Amino acid sequence: MPSALEKWVDESARLTKPAKIVYCDGSEQEYQQLVAEMLVTGQLIELNQRKRPRSYLHRSDPSDVARTEGLTFICTRERDDAGPTNNWMSPEAAKEKVRPLFDGAMRNRTMYVVPYIMGPADSPYSKIGVEITDSPYVVASMRKMSRMGAAALERLGNSDDFVPGLHSIGDLSPERRFILHFPEEKLIWSVGSGYGGNALLGKKCFALRIASWMAHDEGWMAEHMLILGLEDPSGKVTYMAAAFPSACGKTNLAMMVSALESQGYRVWTVGDDIAWMHVAEDGTLRAINPEAGFFGVAPHTNLKTNPNVMAALSHDAIFTNTALAPEGDIWWEGIGSEPPKGLLNWRGEAWSPELGPAAHPNSRYTVAASQAPSISPHWEDPQGVPISALIFGGRRARVAPLVYEARNWQHGVYMGATMASETTAAATGKVGVTRRDPMAMLPFCGYNMADYFQHWLDMGPRIRRAPKIFYVNWFRRDAGGKFQWPGYGDNVRVLEWMLGRIEGRADAVETPIGYVPTRDALDLRGLSLAPSAVDDLLRVDAGEWAEETEQAGKFFDLFGSRLPGEIRAEQKALAERLTVGVK
Ligand code: O2Y
Ligand code: MN
16 A cells, blocks of 8 residues: 555656656765756855865845745635735635646656654654655755655654645746645645745745644644753753744844853854744643754854854855855855955856845855754754743834843733834835734744734643743834944843843843843943943833834734734733833
8 A cells, every 4th residue: 555655746746747756865875966966957056165065055046035925825724714914825726726837847857755854853742744846956955954864754654644745946937936835734835936935845834834733733832933042150051932033133142152151151052943842741841943954044144143153154054145256155245254356146147236235135054053063962852942931022223122021921922922023124125114023923824823822822821830921122222323232142141131030030120011120130241331221221111112002903903803802901901001000
């Protein structure tokens, strides 16, 4: 009897009509073979092997340089199960529309069958996916981003418990590009893109959109969160997970070199993008990083903003859409050196400033997480790491103080649900527009966000040793428009305060929005911040917050009667505290 996997591969081959089928084993030899083939076809360019051993540059189609939210659909039987924040098609309509794009799409191409595990190979919390793709670049990237090949096939055995994902680059035309999720049958179809989140199906498609649906059904949490460990001077490590919208320094926080290292505080990286969290028998919330690598934004990554990832990128890395220096090394804006003469831009053209940025603003590196010097010795623990703090954040010039703590779990969920960030030019082309992005999951929640808020509310009481919830804003500006907080490695000072709150020793004042550090509660030694600047960083302006709370209420109106009553109640209680003060 053919297994479920064999049947699905057979069915997909009949549809896409490849010249040949290769089951990937994930071996080094297979990877080298793929690389050799891509060097011949030009899909990879070999970098200077003395400077960057076993590292390569890939240039994607110029029309295919980022996730495409407008072409991403959640295909549920009922429209309302996808909710007002997702694009929706019925499963029948979606398949009828997109099946013809797969018909014969792999003619004269190789179909790669890529079994992979999301999560450590021996973790009970890990899950298996199989991606069928006609892109060798996707296969090579999946090998860095997941536990791919034989280990996955071995874990799968004859079981049908895997998430199938059918991917073809198609003709790369944006008009024929669709990223479809069928959460009711746990299936992914992606056609017309070879880039990042659209094509490496284990990442956003499985580990967030499909997994968020599974987590809702099965009573766990699939979150767009980094995971870090904060080591204190005694050597004890406290784990925290944090959600930020894009362009808020998430990767840099996950891999931070602590400004308080001489005082014994150090940050360990468990994950930079996604956390799967389960309630363990000991009452803790345990997080695993489902991924095995980093797919990070290259521009403005440098030895100051992220020395750990720079070290990781010194070998065995794939770069996508960066610029290429004449000596065969990569270059991007903000790498820390001037553009060299003879630079080629991300399209391979001789660069001059009139052509715009040399590296595409969404250019990326792909590298195994194990290569980061900051990687935690516990990052692959099968039981995950116990989470003591959940952190939300956004980029706000005013309104949100540097840090505050939720009054309780429900209030923390409200804080996450009202997350908002001001856009930067790189992300949207518009600067300073406030975009609501609850829990940084707006593009990634695979079901109705109102039900997602309810799921968060329901999880709290189930976690006996529930994490504290905090909100941070590294991006407050003064009246002259200057950033008030140094950020980067100094963010550890805020983490250290959180640790003090978790351990019941750090001071805070109660404000209408939650607990804010007293001026002296933060360790600011070595920073030249005037006391008035610290006061401003920690200021809660009732007028600004009343406006903020009203805006949040308008956003919640989107969800109509499906919005949980507790969320509306939290909003009303906050509005009242802002008017009458904290009782
Ligand atoms: O543009 C893409 O395809 C990648 S998006 C991405 C990649 C790594 C981590 N996070 C993200 C994101 O959009 O949140
Ligand atoms: Mn992300």
